[in-house]
Amino acid sequence: MKFSPVLLTIGLVLCLFSCADTEQETASETPSRPNILFIMSDDHAYQAISAYMDHLIQTPNIDRIAKEGMLFSNACVTNSICAPSRAVILTGKHSHLNGKIDNRSPFDTTQVTFPQIFQDAGYQTAMYGKLHFGNNPKGVDDFMILPGQGNYINPRFITAEGDTTIEGYVTDIITDLTIDWLDKKRDPNKPFFMAYLHKAPHRPWWPRPDKFKEFTKKTFPEPASLFDDYSNRGTAAKTAEMNLLYHMQYPHDSKIRPETLEAMGEVKPEVPGFAGGFNGPYGRTNDAQRAQYDPVLDSINQFFQENWPGMTDEEKMKWKYQRYMQDYLGCISSVDDNVGRVLDYLEESGLAENTIVVYTSDQGFYLGEHGWFDKRFIYDESFKTPLMVKWPGVIEAGSTNNEMVQNLDFAPTFLEAAGIDVPTDMQGESLMPLLKGENDSWDRDAVYYHYYEYPAVHMVKRHYGVVTKEYKLAHFYYDVDEWELYDRMKDPQEMNNVYDDPEYADVVAELKDKLAELRVKYKDSAELDQKFIDQYNK
Structure with missing residues (x-):
């Protein structure tokens, strides 16, 4: 039987329209899986994010995530120290099961990390910035990570092809690399998981030169417990070695040049310091960078040399607190600027509509509360961590949640959001009910810390x-x-x-x-x- 050319053409056209309609129906019934941008800073106290508290610093770009999504007011960690916290996030298991109990112990590389699961499920994965352990992150298609703690100035990065050093300031560079990956390296036909991981504001708190100049002119309010005497507390608080006056180091932390200390002779209180605590970061500067840092450093050192010997202990404590806040918050200001750059890119590229954006820290930090810096304790300033999540069309903009959630929960949450089965050995709980405003289905009433x-x-x-x-x-x-x-x-x-x-x-x-x-x-x-x-x- 023969068909005329006209009938064949009509049949073909009808078939094409029919197939197109079917494809559109399928696409509408199966929304594309969301991208995930996981932003984590290092030691970023919730007290230093204006969405939580605005007495120290304004962070308008980080706040955007909360304004467009959800802020968690009771988010916390399972173990408040850098590498173990990251291992908990990657595995969805407590430290005693993933094996990374402290910064000394090695990470068990047989542990399955959630980026591996994303990769197996067809996601494109990448990691830029500070991992803190391991030189070959598992489950990522592309990575550039800082070795160990990394450096603020002219940092070295580990890549699959070998090490490379990039001139500039670390927070800017990590952001440049992240935006470049999103813009040029990303496969537009695949959903992505991107870990955008800042070194800042980890000790020794070297701000970018312009922020250094700006923030050394600022004065910050003191916490009510700055002069805590630890009465009615146990041995642990009384014997911890993280008091601003007695344990914060002059060169490493307060930016006092070794030659200044040498010229002054005996400096009280005597504080043991890291070898090269000042010269390690400062020694990485080139001539142009040094010329920008030197006027501010000279001013700090001149004041210290002329005034420190005559100060009371109370005055010294107050001075050290201000020096600490100036540098710590100067580092955070750069993080906020750069988070804004990435959020702007997502908006301008059209990616924001289908991208979950998370901002958190690997734990909290003491900003003079109890007279301390650092973290480690179960007490709130180190135990609690910032957590903000935005997901257009799913999370109600400007919402707040006060349920007890942990970094243990991140991996199951990301997997469920992507429609991927959560392994049964993960110990966290998916936050999806909370993100959708379904608090009644959340039954956790307590969290565990070790x-x-x-x-x-x-x-x-x-x-x-x-x-x-x-x-x-x-x-x-x-x-x-x-x-x-x-x-x-x-x-x-x-x-x-x-x-x-x-x-x-x-x-x-x-x-x-x-x-x-x-x-x-x-x-x-x-x-x-x-x-x-x-x-x-x-």
Whole structure:
């Protein structure tokens, strides 16, 4: 049987229209999987984000994520120290199961990380910035990572092709690389997971020269507990070595030149310092960069040499606090500027519409509270971490959530958002119900915390604990056996340990039961505690 050319043409056209309609129906029924941009800074205290508190600094670009999405007011970590926190995020497992309990122990490379799962599911993956452990991140198609802590000035990067050094300021460079990947290296036919990881504001807090000049002219309000004497607290708080006056180092932290200290002779209080604490970062500058830093450094050093010997201890503490805040917040100002650059790129490129943007830190940080810097404790300033998530069309703009969530939850959340099955051995809970405003389906009432790195730098004792919205119970162990309880509603600064207060006896009993329950749930135990102590002491 023969068909005329006209009939064949008509049939072909009808078929094409029919197929096109079918494809459009399928596309509308199956939305494209979301991209994920995971932004993490290092040691960024929630107190230094104006979406949380605006007494220290304005961070309008980071705040954009909260204004366009959700801010979590009770986000926290499982172990407040850099590399272990990152291992928890990557694996969705507590430190005692993923093996990375402290900065010293190696990461178990047999552990499956969530970028590997994304890669297997067809996502394009990339990582730029600070990983902090391992030179060959798993599950990423492209990476440029800082070795170890990395450098602020003219940083070196590890790549699949070898090491490379890039001239400039690290926060700007990581952003340049990230935008370049999004713009030129990304496969537009695949969804992506991008880890955009800042070194800042990690110690030793070297701002970019213009920020250094700007912020040294600023004065910042002091925290109410700057001169905390740790009364009504246990041994741990009293023996920790992270006091601004007695442990913050003159060259490494306050930017006092070694030759200034040498010319002054005896400087009190005497603070042991890292070899090359000043010259390590400063020695990386080229002539042009040094010319920008020197006038500000000269001013700081001149003031210190002329005034320090005659200051009281109280005046010295206040001066050190201001120097600390000037440098720390100067670093954050650059992070905020650069986050704005990336958000602008997403908007201008059209990627923002289908991209989940997350901003967080690997943990919190002390900004003079209790007289401290650093982190490690279960106390709020180090235990809590910033967390903001925006996802157009899913998360209600400007919403706030106060449920107890942890960095343990990130991996399951990302996987569920991408429609990927969550491995059964991950211990976190997906935050998807909370992101969608379905708080009633969230049943977690307490989180578990465990810190291991002792004896070590800052000498914060080993401890584990349970935290609810209302209370915090911690057990310090190893060379002590002490308990602390804080009423988070009545004592938000955690100045009064009420563990032995008879009025809280029922709370103590209830929380000890809850703590025992969580230790079983998360497969932690006294036997594991001893195992890690024995490993540490070898």
